[in-house]
Amino acid sequence: xxxxxxxxKPYQGxxxxxxxxxxxxxxxxxxxxxxxxxxxxxxxxxxMAVVHKKPTPIQIVKVDYPQRSQAVIRExxxxxxxxxxxxxxxxGYYLDFDAxxxxxxxxxxxxxFHPHQVAHFKACLAxxxxxxxxxxxxxxxxxxxxxxxxxLEYWRAAQDDGRKSIPxxxxxxxxxxxxxxxxxxIPYLGAVDQLIEKRSHQHG
Amino acid sequence: xxxxxxxxKPYQGxxxxxxxxxxxxxxxxxxxxxxxxxxxxxxxxxxMAVVHKKPTPIQIVKVDYPQRSQAVIRExxxxxxxxxxxxxxxxGYYLDFDAxxxxxxxxxxxxxFHPHQVAHFKACLAxxxxxxxxxxxxxxxxxxxxxxxxxLEYWRAAQDDGRKSIPxxxxxxxxxxxxxxxxxxIPYLGAVDQLIEKRSHQHG
Numbered sequence: 001x002x003x004x005x006x007x008x009k010p011y012q013g014x015x016x017x018x019x020x021x022x023x024x025x026x027x028x029x030x031x032x033x034x035x036x037x038x039x040x041x042x043x044x045x046x047x048m049a050v051v052h053k054k055p056t057p058i059q060i061v062k063v064d065y066p067q068r069s070q071a072v073i074r075e076x077x078x079x080x081x082x083x084x085x086x087x088x089x090x091x092g093y094y095l096d097f098d099a100x101x102x103x104x105x106x107x108x109x110x111x112x113f114h115p116h117q118v119a120h121f122k123a124c125l126a127x128x129x130x131x132x133x134x135x136x137x138x139x140x141x142x143x144x145x146x147x148x149x150x151x152l153e154y155w156r157a158a159q160d161d162g163r164k165s166i167p168x169x170x171x172x173x174x175x176x177x178x179x180x181x182x183x184x185x186i187p188y189l190g191a192v193d194q195l196i197e198k199r200s201h202q203h204g
Numbered sequence: 205x206x207x208x209x210x211x212x213k214p215y216q217g218x219x220x221x222x223x224x225x226x227x228x229x230x231x232x233x234x235x236x237x238x239x240x241x242x243x244x245x246x247x248x249x250x251x252m253a254v255v256h257k258k259p260t261p262i263q264i265v266k267v268d269y270p271q272r273s274q275a276v277i278r279e280x281x282x283x284x285x286x287x288x289x290x291x292x293x294x295x296g297y298y299l300d301f302d303a304x305x306x307x308x309x310x311x312x313x314x315x316x317f318h319p320h321q322v323a324h325f326k327a328c329l330a331x332x333x334x335x336x337x338x339x340x341x342x343x344x345x346x347x348x349x350x351x352x353x354x355x356l357e358y359w360r361a362a363q364d365d366g367r368k369s370i371p372x373x374x375x376x377x378x379x380x381x382x383x384x385x386x387x388x389x390i391p392y393l394g395a396v397d398q399l400i401e402k403r404s405h406q407h408g
Contacts, residue, residue: 050327052287057259058277073262076277083256087291089300092332094293123254128296 030185032099032136036086039184049189051088051095057081083120084131090189093196094129096121096148101136107165108135110158118155121148130196134178134188135171144175145191147199234389236303236340240290243388253393255292255299261285287324288335294393297400298333300325300352305340311369312339314362322359325352334400338382338392339375348379349395351403 030038033053043049062075084098100112113133121131131148146166154166176191234242237257247253266279288302304316317337325335335352350370358370380395 044327047327047330050324050331050333055259055261055283055285058262058280070281073280073282074278076262076280077274078277079259081259089298089328089331089333092298094296094298096293120254123248123251124293126251127254127293129254129293 032101032134035185036099036134039186039188040086040088042184043189049088049090049095051086051090053085054081054083054087080114080116082116084117090130090192093192094124094127095192096124096129096131097134097145099134099136101138103138104165105137105139105168107167108137108171109165110155111164113151113155118152122152125149125152130192130199132192132195134186135175137168140168143178143180143186144171145178145188145195146171146175147195150174236305236338239389240303240338243390243392244290244292246388247393253292253294253299255290255294257289258285258287258291284318284320286320288321294334294396297396298328298331299396300328300333300335301338301349303338303340305342307342308369309341309343309372311371312341312375313369314359315368317355317359322356326356329353329356334396334403336396336399338390339379341372344372347382347384347390348375349382349392349399350375350379351399354378 037053040049040051040053043051057079058073058076059079060073060076062073064072064074066072084096086098087094087096089095098113098117100108102108102112124131125148133146133148133151134143135146136143150170151166154163154170157163176194178186178188178191181187241257244253244255244257247255261283262277262280263283264277264280266277268276268278270276288300290302291298291300293299302317302321304312306312306316328335329352337350337352337355338347339350340347354374355370358367358374361367380398382390382392382395385391
């Protein structure tokens, strides 16, 4: 049985005992999170960016202290994160993003985003952070950096007209496609450069 | 018995059952972490900065799924963090810092910093992040933003000459003192402004 957060989102990190069935992509058998961790490790090692996934927030209730050995957490619960999963620094820019997948072929369901994540994006954009969703269309094998500014517009519009998803055509129009590589597996900084370039034109 | 990380650093976050004896400061009975969380919540609410403490990294081994109720973590261990505890964005700048306390009156022991934290500071500085240690001298009731660039110099020198601590006089000379307030309790952004100003002169 897969692990889920209280909000129903599957938990993907840190379990040693059983490896979950991975969403395969390009035949490598890694989850999106694993591919991103791998890519972030590459960028760090290459001195190109410092981006880490935040640990899953846990509410710890009971801890045992066996003599002469490590503390063991015996009762704890998953908490809903108050931010996105990834942040860091790239050439002086603050990066902030979440990674999401869908099996849909024509649109990305807005329910994949939680209100607290959208609020976090809004706050970070107000501080001039570089914020985006990294969206994978699993079936199509396509991957995009989709700017949080565009997401926020869509989110607001959805409150008014009840729309439930972002069409692929919109993500193609305002996002930046990433083409998988070997090193790093997900070369997202290229798309980030495009996002920064586009943003500077809009600011200017 | 207080909770400790594998590295011996006391664990301060998230335990519901027992409240640890707080390091009191200004008579408010809050830990440094609690005061910072409070200050970050203030800055977020005021639209001044988005800074969060990262969750404590946990290695989860066993999770129970009681029917019709929340998943319960039944076996997990504290992991050593690979980064500092706090990061975020402020007026386009990437902020990254750790908070440390000492009861010493004349110097700050270098052993409070772990090599992985120093390596993380170095990597973030190379990406033009604003990196610092927030250092409290508990007995003196004095609090400083001490730039990571100065810390790294001291750390390197310590490898050569075996020194074990940073003198208060050095922290006074190259750090920026914070004077506690009511809102926020720790108004560290003022010291961050000074750090950014000094850095821009050095770059120029």
